[in-house]
Amino acid sequence: MAFSMEIAHKAVFFALYFLLFIATVVFIERLLYFLFAFPSEKKLLLKETEGLKETEVETYYHTFVSKLTRGKGVLSFTITASPLLGLLGTVLGIMESFVTMAEKGVSDIVEVSKGIGLALEATALGIFVAVITLIYYYYLNGKVEKAKTEIKVLILKNLKSRE
Numbered sequence: 001m002a003f004s005m006e007i008a009h010k011a012v013f014f015a016l017y018f019l020l021f022i023a024t025v026v027f028i029e030r031l032l033y034f035l036f037a038f039p040s041e042k043k044l045l046l047k048e049t050e051g052l053k054e055t056e057v058e059t060y061y062h063t064f065v066s067k068l069t070r071g072k073g074v075l076s077f078t079i080t081a082s083p084l085l086g087l088l089g090t091v092l093g094i095m096e097s098f099v100t101m102a103e104k105g106v107s108d109i110v111e112v113s114k115g116i117g118l119a120l121e122a123t124a125l126g127i128f129v130a131v132i133t134l135i136y137y138y139y140l141n142g143k144v145e146k147a148k149t150e151i152k153v154l155i156l157k158n159l160k161s162r163e
Helices: 002-049 054-068 072-104 109-162
Strands: none
Touching: 002 054, 002 072, 002 109, 054 109, 072 109
8 A cells, every 4th residue: 555655646746747847838838929929910910900890800809819818727727736736745645654654663763754754845846836837827917918908009009090
């Protein structure tokens, strides 16, 4: 039983590292989008909305905004799941310590301390992943809000110039 708990505990660490990796990839992809693709897409948006009716422009705007918010779901999931995975790692580590105490006796404090230390590492890693991803999320959310405002202003100017 202890062996499977050890494997499960290690799986929690791998899952946390994987979530951090995925969140970082999403963050970098979104940054590259806002730095390189978004400026040219603004110009394309203005060209494509010329001659459209006001309701069609609004539909086009909402379609474009959904493209801006891509990846936020992954970041939200990581923010929510990583502390829970850290807690699961803590529980598994503590359980592993209790199994060690049962097998070797309470007198072997080194083995017990090792399990508790590993459990606390899982908690810390879960919180670390959540905080880093939260920073990513709020930074990108600011970029999205700024981009939405820019697009609205450009479209409204374009509509007013047609009148």
